[in-house]
Amino acid sequence: MRYYAERNNLLNKDFKIDLDDLKNYFIQVYRYFNDRKLFDVAFNGVWQSERYKEDYQLHPPTMSPSPEIFFLNHLNKDEIYPFWEYYESYSEEELFTVIEILYNHICSYNYSEGTFIEEKYKQEFAMHINNLLKRYKNGFYLNEKHGFIMEEPNEAVNALMNETIPDSMDNDVIEQLKTAVKMYYRFDSNEELKKKAINILADILEPLRDDLKSLLNKEYDISKNDHDKIIFGIVNGFNIRHNDKKQLTEYNKSVWYDWMMQYYTSVIFTYYRLKVQYE
Incomplete structure (x- = not known):
């Protein structure tokens, strides 16, 4: 009351x-x-x-x-x-x-x-x-869904954290996803842990690349490789998965890491929802 x-x-x-x-x-x-x-x-x-x-x-x-x-x-x-x-x-x-x-x-x-x-x-x-x-x-x-303490989330993060897991997602992927979310949003997470969390999400998508390109292309008649370049160009070019001189490192990580985390989580959910729709 x-x-x-x-x-x-x-x-x-x-x-x-x-x-x-x-x-x-x-x-x-x-x-x-x-x-x-x-x-x-x-x-x-x-x-x-x-x-x-x-x-x-x-x-x-x-x-x-x-x-x-x-x-x-x-x-x-x-x-x-x-x-x-x-x-x-x-x-x-x-x-x-x-x-x-x-x-x-x-x-x-x-x-x-x-x-x-x-x-x-x-x-x-x-x-x-x-x-x-x-x-x-x-x-x-x-957070009741994941069982860890985080800073008070904004509306976008809160919606993402409470997203319903698609039935088509297998247990190994669910475990990886939960690990990444906890690693990124837990109260004591640092920049390196956040980077690793984003990497985990990219690793979830890596074996799905060919299937993901085909699924995305069912609604958008463009080159399948365009989807792939957009999705994986981020982790492959912004010092997330690779560490060489060609990588872009001078950017506001506190801002862009948040975007990457939300983006890759959304791509994963999109893949599994489309998979059910087109199977």
């Missing part, structure tokens, strides 16, 4: 929280979900039994072999878990990583049905966390 101040546009739009505030609010959100035992599957595992049988079997914790070791492995630091002891000392990178991991592992177990329940708790966790992240610095966002 939208209350009086929000309904009447009276909220302070310049209100921000700093890292210490974010950490203090985070621990409250964590305790809220932990008190509901929604991290028991992650930390302790659950005892399962086959229906109508007395033998119980331990489903190991998803953070095996223990939360301490799990966080040590992912952060190369031993003062992460238990959170209530160490959260005040977290850096931004450590806090964001902890949030991503908790989002990925939040879960409950329905003993009567013998099933794990994840999605509705992930959505609830993301809602509470995003209400905090949007007020931190210039705004951050826990």
Whole structure:
């Protein structure tokens, strides 16, 4: 429900929280979900039994072999878990990583049905966390579809991130696409990681080149090679895939990398949609 101040546009739009505030609010959100035992599957595992049988079997914790070791492995630091002891000392990178991991592992177990329940708790966790992240610095966002924290996206990026994956796309391509998206848009991505993400997208298209030229040419009666030159001329000429003296390097990468990422992602989706249409 939208209350009086929000309904009447009276909220302070310049209100921000700093890292210490974010950490203090985070621990409250964590305790809220932990008190509901929604991290028991992650930390302790659950005892399962086959229906109508007395033998119980331990489903190991998803953070095996223990939360301490799990966080040590992912952060190369031993003062992460238990959170209530160490959260005040977290850096931004450590806090964001902890949030991503908790989002990925939040879960409950329905003993009567013998099933794990994840999605509705992930959505609830993301809602509470995003209400905090949007007020931190210039705004951050826990993307529910991909499960990582990114800077608050503009409308074009947001639409791209929530694009429905075509049914014709195989699992290997989906995994590559998700890897590239996470590598590019994650909060701690740098210029080199963004370059590698664009390269992954080009690698997805490389074995499809001949088929892609034919599909695109079904609607536009021009030389098939014209499509190919437009698509691959970018990564082959702007120091993305090749590193030689002929490459163009003096350009605003922070602007053009964003365009390349969106362009190649769109080309991939276009290919798989056309493939269904013309098969």
